[in-house]
Amino acid sequence: MDIRVQEAAFDLGAEANAFVGKQAGMGAVVTFTGIVRDLDGTRLTSMEIEHYPGMTQKALETIAEEAASRWNLGDILIIHRYGALRPDEVIMMVATAARHRADAFQAAEFLMDFLKSRAPFWKKEVTDAGTDWVAARDEDEDALTRW
Template sequence: MDIRVQEQPFDLGAEANAFAAKQTGMGALVTFTGIVRDLAEGDLDTMEIEHYPGMTEKAIETIANEALSRWTLGDILVIHRYGKLHADEVIMMVATAARHRADAFQGAEFLMDFLKSRAPFWKKEVSGTATDWVAAKDEDEDALSRW
């Protein structure tokens, strides 16, 4: 399991290839990449993401260990950025490896749902006209109920 919370950008292709190269005996690899969206289409200057070092990694590790206990996963990779990001920048990546695709897909979906709602990141949208903290969304909370 590899969990990284970092400020610097990462190369999605290189990370996926490195993750794949470490796997043996796996029949499926699933990756998901999150990208900063400009919901107002052209108004976002930056998305500022804050976290508490140590606490954030531990929370993500807890979520990843829960995924490992629910599905037969060979490995997990989670990379999440913080700091000032712009629209269309890669913000995070999840990768799962499993012998069977269903476990890899379900493990990745579980990770994404819980990272979205339970990982301790605070996001602030900064535009030319306003600065707003991003509030939790009902649909993100509702997504947790399926697990």
């Protein structure tokens, strides 16, 4: 299990290839990449992501351990960035490896749902009109009910 919280950008292709290269005996790898998207109707200048390092690392480890206990996984990779990110920049990556694709897909979806709602990151949108903290969304919370 490799869990990193970092300010620096990362090479998505290199990370995916390195992850796949360590998965001897696995039949499936699923990856998900989160990207900063522009806002509807307002130009996003940046998304500022804040966190408390020890708290965030522990929360991501707990979420990953829960996924590993629910599905038959060979490995998990989570990389999440913080700091000021511009539209179209990569925020995060999740990768799961399993002998069978269903486990890899379900674990990746579980990780994404819990990272979106339970990981202690605070996001502020900076636009031409000012700044706003991103509020929790009901649909993100609702997604947790399937787990």
